[in-house]
Amino acid sequence: MLLRSIYVLVMPVMLLFAAIACGTAVTELASYICPTRIPPTAGTQPTYLPGTPIPTATPIPPPPTPYRIEPPQDFYRGDAIFVGQPGSATRLRFRLQSVQARPASSEGSPRNLYSWSLEIKNLGTANYETVPIAQMYLSLILTPNGEAAGIWRTSEAAMQAAGFTGQNYDAIQPGATRVYRLAAYGPVGNARRLTFVLDDESGNQITWINQANPYCSGDIAD
Numbered sequence: 001m002l003l004r005s006i007y008v009l010v011m012p013v014m015l016l017f018a019a020i021a022c023g024t025a026v027t028e029l030a031s032y033i034c035p036t037r038i039p040p041t042a043g044t045q046p047t048y049l050p051g052t053p054i055p056t057a058t059p060i061p062p063p064p065t066p067y068r069i070e071p072p073q074d075f076y077r078g079d080a081i082f083v084g085q086p087g088s089a090t091r092l093r094f095r096l097q098s099v100q101a102r103p104a105s106s107e108g109s110p111r112n113l114y115s116w117s118l119e120i121k122n123l124g125t126a127n128y129e130t131v132p133i134a135q136m137y138l139s140l141i142l143t144p145n146g147e148a149a150g151i152w153r154t155s156e157a158a159m160q161a162a163g164f165t166g167q168n169y170d171a172i173q174p175g176a177t178r179v180y181r182l183a184a185y186g187p188v189g190n191a192r193r194l195t196f197v198l199d200d201e202s203g204n205q206i207t208w209i210n211q212a213n214p215y216c217s218g219d220i221a222d
Contacts, residue, residue: 024129026090026198030206032079034067034216067216071206074193076213080220081206083198084124091124093222096208097179099191104161114138114152114191115162115183120172123222127171132180132196133159139207140193141186148187158183 075081077096084091097117104113118136122128138152159165162183172178191210198204 023131023135024090024127025201026083026092027202027204028084028090029071029204030075030081030083030094030198032069032075032081032213033220034213035218035220071204074207074209077208077210079208079213082123083206086123087125089124089126090128091122092128093119093121093123094196094206095119096194096210099194099210101190103188104185110188111185112188113158113161113183114141114186115158115164115181116191116194118180118182118196119177120180121177121222122172122174125174127173129171131169132182133167133169135198136182136194136196138184138186138191138193139195140191141189142192143187143189147192148189150186152184152186154182154184158185 069075069079075096077099079095081094082091083094095118097119099114099116101112101114104111118132120128120130120132133154137154139149141148141150141152159182162181164181164183167180168178194208194210196206198206
């Protein structure tokens with residue numbers, strides 16, 4: 001079984017358990033690789049008159065080592081994160097998008113409604129079974145009093161408040177891309193880290209920091 005915890009979600013409990021039981025367990029680590037810059041070429045050599053000293057050629061620096069992120073490091077919002085090897089049955093690309101927060105009504109302590117989108121593309125040769133509403137949660141919030149770590153899961157109430165209905169949780173076919181919209185309630189602040197559990201038994205997961213990558217931009221080809 002991919003996930004065994006009980007969640008308050010947007011579908012009947014028995015149907016949810018059936019979907020989770022059929023989920024694809026993924027043990028391969030995720031990675032993000034920044035596109036490598038192409039080093040400059042030597043170009044056309046100038047012509048020198050006889051007797052003219054020929055200056056020493058400036059050495060061409062070697063190509064830089066590709067910038068790479070792997071767990072337990074955090075990825076960044078917008079990064080194209082790959083799981084699985086090219087040509088394998090399970091190869092996926094994940095991308096966290098559009099993380100937002102807004103005040104939410106509450107009878108107790110003030111709280112926010114957090115919402116985000118998760119894009120998943122199936123680059124493998126087999127169907128990918130996933131239930132992101134059960135596998136992804138908000139794990140760190142920057143509050144006025146500092147960082148608050150926890151597990152703020154997607155709930156039926158949060159999904160309804162965010163207007164997220166009609167989600168498709170069918171298996172993702174090879175070559176297909178799907179965007180899941182998710183929402184959770186949490187303390188007032190800003191979403192800092194989000195977590196997606198690839199396989200709970202092995203502890204394999206992806207974590208994102210909610211900011212653009214400060215070191216690199218662009219994606220390698222699928």
